[in-house]
Amino acid sequence: MQPHQRKPAYLSTLRSLMRCTQAFERYSGAHVRELGLTPAQFDVIATLGNTEGMTCKELGERTLITKGTLTGVLDRLAARGMIERHVDRNDARCLHISLTAQGVALFRKVFPNHVQHVERAFAHLSDQEQNTLREHLTRLSDAFEEERHR
Amino acid sequence: MQPHQRKPAYLSTLRSLMRCTQAFERYSGAHVRELGLTPAQFDVIATLGNTEGMTCKELGERTLITKGTLTGVLDRLAARGMIERHVDRNDARCLHISLTAQGVALFRKVFPNHVQHVERAFAHLSDQEQNTLREHLTRLSDAFEEERHR
DNA sequence: CGGAATTTGTTCTAATACGAACCAATGCAA
DNA sequence: TTGCATTGGTTCGTATTAGAACAAATTCCG
Incomplete structure (x- = not known):
């Protein structure tokens, strides 16, 4: 019995996690594309909606989009006239990203x-089930973060 | 109170899901890269390990890699001499993918x-917690699939 | 005050990622 | 058996994606 033939116990948990995320992305992504946006673009529009705008840093943290990727996503949204970039008055390193009037209209539509x-x-899961699910997912996320910093 | 200003209740659940998946990918991905592979490449090697090989279709289903993407991943693994492609005897449409001797050695190493x-x-989650988590994730995946086909 | 360490965003490279179009092989039905 | 829909992979175009190197601005500290 070689060790590399043992089937790790965590694999079924991991499988469920990845399958669930991918099922969501297919489900949500197909709908978003029908609305004329990529998932990343929709995330940005949705995050900026009903706010005064925010910096790239905050936008990246909320959408889980890496800063290197975010630049390109914002480029394409800006080219379509949906967002604006303004240098922050207080800190010239920061860009303040906000929806244009067209962007707001798009947000309200989609x-x-x-x-x-x-x-x-x-809605297939009850509030109680979603609470439990959320707690377990958070515990697992934290585990990855903790183990990563060791 | 406009409807687009309401904050949907599912958002915190979705956030946990995406954060957990991303935390795993950072944690696992960083380690895999140290071993000289991309996450997708590792998934393929790990899935082919201890098997007689399988078709692209089956490999794609197990690794959750889309067929269009899989071609490129397999190209790069083949260029490194880790896998082989052979036309299936019974069905000339299918390719049989398997690890080479070098691929097996890599698998055993990483x-x-x-x-x-x-x-x-x-290990931060007990077996019982992982069972519950898996059940909820599966229920949610199924929900996306069901709603998608309506 | 002044130089070093940090922070923010852009740029670059290699590798996914997905959908759609496409081709060859297979299966099915009239 | 001929014709057509289906299936398995490849190719193509566009858009992420991560990570590392980089430049400009700011902060920290002696």
């Missing part, structure tokens, strides 16, 4: 629509 | 190592 779409799927 | 690394993080 956001409620997409929320309804995604809600239909999440 | 797989147990990486399994140990990932196990350390998953």
Whole structure:
């Protein structure tokens, strides 16, 4: 019995995690594309909606988009006239990203629509189940972070 | 109170899901790269290990890699001499993918190592917790699939 | 005050990622 | 058996994706 033939116990948990994430991305992504946006672009629009805007750093943290990637996503949204970049008055390193009037219009058109779409799927789990799920996922995330810094 | 300003209840669950997946990918990915492979390449090697090989279709289903992407991943692994492609005898449409001797050696070198690394993080959750987590994730995946086909 | 360490965003490279179009091989049905 | 829909992989175009190197601005500290 060689060690590399043993089947690790965590694999089924990991499989469920990856399958669930991918199932969401397919489900959500297909709908978002119908609305004329990529998933990353939608995330940015949705995050900027109903705010005064924010820096690239904050936007990246909220959308989970790496800063290197974010530059390109913002480039394409800016080319379509959906967002604006302004240098921050207080800190010239920071860019303040905000929706244009066109961006706000787009947000109002696609956001409620997409929320309804995604809600239909999440409704299959009760509030209690979602709470439990969230707790376990957070514990696991924290485990990765902790083990990473050792 | 406009509908697009309401904050959907599912968002915190979704956030946990995406954060957990991304935390895993950072944790696992960084380690895999140290071993000289990309995450996708490692998935392929790990899936082919201890098997007689399989078709692209099956390999794609197990690794969750889309067929269009899989071609490129296999190209690069083949260029490094880690895998072989052979036309299936019974069905000339199918390719049979398998590890070369070099590929097997690589598998034996990196797989147990990486399994140990990932196990350390998953050990933060008990078996019971992982069971519950898996059940909820599966329910949610199924929800996306069901709603998608309607 | 002044230089070093940090922070923020851009740029670059290699590798996914996905959908759509495409081709060859197979299966099915009239 | 001929014709057509289906299946398995490749190719193509566009858009991420991560990581590392980089430049400009700011902060920290002696």
